[in-house]
Amino acid sequence: MTEFRAPVGTRDxxxxESARWERLVAVFAGTVERAGYGLVLSPMFEDVGVFERVGEGTDVVRKEMYDFEDKGGRRVALRPEGTASVVRAYVQHRPTPPFKAWYVAPNFRYERPQAGRFRQHHQLGVEVLGTDDADLDVEVVALAWSVGAALGLAQVTLLLNSLGDDACRPAYLELLKSFLASAALCDEHAGGYEQNPLRVLDCKRDACRSATETAPRLVDNLCEACAAHFARVRSGLDTLGVPYTLQPRLVRGLDYYTRTTFELAAGALDSAQNAVGGGGRYDKLAEALGGPATPGIGFGMGIERLLLACDAEGVFPGPPSAVDVWVVDTAGGGAALALTHELRAAGISADRSFDGRSMKSQFKSADRSGARVALVVGNDELAAGTMTLRDLRGGDQETVARADVVEHVRKLLS
RNA sequence: GUGGCCGUAGCUCAGCAGGUUAGAGCGCCAGGUUGUGGCCCUGGAGGUCGGGGGUUCAAGUCCCCUCGGUCACCCCA
Structure with a gap:
C-alpha cells in the first residue's frame, strides 16, 4: 500500500470514468439551461452559521458537519448541501427574482463511507428564488425527472409529498404527537420525538412502520392555501405526463422544507442508499439567513449515485475516448512534434508516442488509443517529402504529400 | 459513532495443518518480425505479503493493536 491515499471517504x-462525469454534467447543464437556469459558483466552505441556521435539528448539521477553525479564528464548515450556499448568495447579492440557478459542486459530510455514500460527494442541482407559483414547483420537479430520463434511467420512482406551512403544520404536529403518545414505537423513537415528530414517519424500523400506519397524514391536514397549491402541483405533473407516487411519509433530512417535497428513488439500486435526488420548497429559508421573505424551491442530485444507478441499469455508458490520429515517427520525433501540433490546430485530435520507441511499439500505442488513422513518418517519407497514411480499422495505407496531409486525414475521418 | 467481513505485484486472485530464493492470469516493457497495430510465442521489470508488536528454531500463514478497504445500522445524494 502506498504511503499516501485519498482521504477516507473520498475518491479519485x-x-x-471521468469522461462519463463530464458527459453527465453536460446532460444536466443542457437540460436546465434550456429552461433558463444559469450556473452559480459559490465557495465550498461558509461561515458555519450559514448551515446551522438552516438545519439545526438535522443530522446533516448536528453530527455530520465537516467544520473547523481557520487560521483567522473563524468557524467555517465545508458545505454539507447545496441550497444554503445559493440562498446565502441570493440574500447577499439580491439578483432580480425569479432567480433561476444551477450548480455542480462537491458536498462534504463527516460520516462513515459505505455503498453510495462518501465524505465528499458531488451534487448537481437547481434553485429558484422569488416565486411560490405552483407551476414553478411543477417545472422544477419535471426537470429532475427529465434528467433521469435523459440518462436513460427507467427504474426511477418520483416520490411526492407536501409538508404544509406555518399555517397548517403546527396544528398537524400536535395531532401527530398525540397519536404517537399512545403508539408502540421503535426503541430509538420511544425515547422521544419532541424535536421532530415528522421523523418518526420516516423511520424505517418495523415498530415505527406499523405503529404509524394509521397515523394522521399531513396531506389530509393541509390548510386551504397549501392544499390548493399541492393540487395544482399534482395536476401540473399530470399534464406534463410526469408519473409520481404520493408518499405521505416522505419527510427528507433538511428541516427547512415547506409544501412540496420530492425524491427520486432508483429502483435498480439495492443498497440502502437508493435516493439519487431530492428536493423541495423552502419558503422561509431566505429570511432565516437574514434576507427579505423570499420563497424558493430546488433539488439536488448525487453524481456518484446517479452513475451507480446507471451502472445497475446498464445505461449511460462512458463515451469512447479516442483521439483521431496517431503520429508514428521513427525519424527522430521532429515530424511528430510538428504534425500533432498542426493537426490539433486544424481541429483534428492527435497524439503520439514519446521516448523514441520502436515502430512496433508506436503502432501498439496507436491501436490501444483507439485512433482511426496512423500517420507514419520514417526516413523514407522524410526524404521524399511524403507521409504514409494508414487506416487502422482496415489496414489500407497510402502515400500522400506532406503538404496535403491534413486534407487527406479529414477525408478519411469524414 | 457502533458492528460484520476483508487487506499478498498496477488489476483480479492462489499460497495446501506455520517450513527453502512468495506464484498465476491480465496489464506493462522488450524480442520473435532491422518500416507496421490487433492474434500467437519467448523473455523481462514489478512485492518492506497494509503497518507495529508478540508467540515460535521458523510467521504471508497463529495472537494482539493500529491503519485502510468494504458492507450494514443511523442518516442521507
Whole structure:
C-alpha cells in the first residue's frame, strides 16, 4: 500500500470514468439551461452559521458537519448541501427574482463511507428564488425527472409529498404527537420525538412502520392555501405526463422544507442508499439567513449515485475516448512534434508516442488509443517529402504529400 | 459513532495443518518480425505479503493493536 491515499471517504476519478462525469454534467447543464437556469459558483466552505441556521435539528448539521477553525479564528464548515450556499448568495447579492440557478459542486459530510455514500460527494442541482407559483414547483420537479430520463434511467420512482406551512403544520404536529403518545414505537423513537415528530414517519424500523400506519397524514391536514397549491402541483405533473407516487411519509433530512417535497428513488439500486435526488420548497429559508421573505424551491442530485444507478441499469455508458490520429515517427520525433501540433490546430485530435520507441511499439500505442488513422513518418517519407497514411480499422495505407496531409486525414475521418 | 467481513505485484486472485530464493492470469516493457497495430510465442521489470508488536528454531500463514478497504445500522445524494 502506498504511503499516501485519498482521504477516507473520498475518491479519485480518473479517465475513462471521468469522461462519463463530464458527459453527465453536460446532460444536466443542457437540460436546465434550456429552461433558463444559469450556473452559480459559490465557495465550498461558509461561515458555519450559514448551515446551522438552516438545519439545526438535522443530522446533516448536528453530527455530520465537516467544520473547523481557520487560521483567522473563524468557524467555517465545508458545505454539507447545496441550497444554503445559493440562498446565502441570493440574500447577499439580491439578483432580480425569479432567480433561476444551477450548480455542480462537491458536498462534504463527516460520516462513515459505505455503498453510495462518501465524505465528499458531488451534487448537481437547481434553485429558484422569488416565486411560490405552483407551476414553478411543477417545472422544477419535471426537470429532475427529465434528467433521469435523459440518462436513460427507467427504474426511477418520483416520490411526492407536501409538508404544509406555518399555517397548517403546527396544528398537524400536535395531532401527530398525540397519536404517537399512545403508539408502540421503535426503541430509538420511544425515547422521544419532541424535536421532530415528522421523523418518526420516516423511520424505517418495523415498530415505527406499523405503529404509524394509521397515523394522521399531513396531506389530509393541509390548510386551504397549501392544499390548493399541492393540487395544482399534482395536476401540473399530470399534464406534463410526469408519473409520481404520493408518499405521505416522505419527510427528507433538511428541516427547512415547506409544501412540496420530492425524491427520486432508483429502483435498480439495492443498497440502502437508493435516493439519487431530492428536493423541495423552502419558503422561509431566505429570511432565516437574514434576507427579505423570499420563497424558493430546488433539488439536488448525487453524481456518484446517479452513475451507480446507471451502472445497475446498464445505461449511460462512458463515451469512447479516442483521439483521431496517431503520429508514428521513427525519424527522430521532429515530424511528430510538428504534425500533432498542426493537426490539433486544424481541429483534428492527435497524439503520439514519446521516448523514441520502436515502430512496433508506436503502432501498439496507436491501436490501444483507439485512433482511426496512423500517420507514419520514417526516413523514407522524410526524404521524399511524403507521409504514409494508414487506416487502422482496415489496414489500407497510402502515400500522400506532406503538404496535403491534413486534407487527406479529414477525408478519411469524414 | 457502533458492528460484520476483508487487506499478498498496477488489476483480479492462489499460497495446501506455520517450513527453502512468495506464484498465476491480465496489464506493462522488450524480442520473435532491422518500416507496421490487433492474434500467437519467448523473455523481462514489478512485492518492506497494509503497518507495529508478540508467540515460535521458523510467521504471508497463529495472537494482539493500529491503519485502510468494504458492507450494514443511523442518516442521507
Amino acid at each position: 476519478v480518473l479517465p475513462p
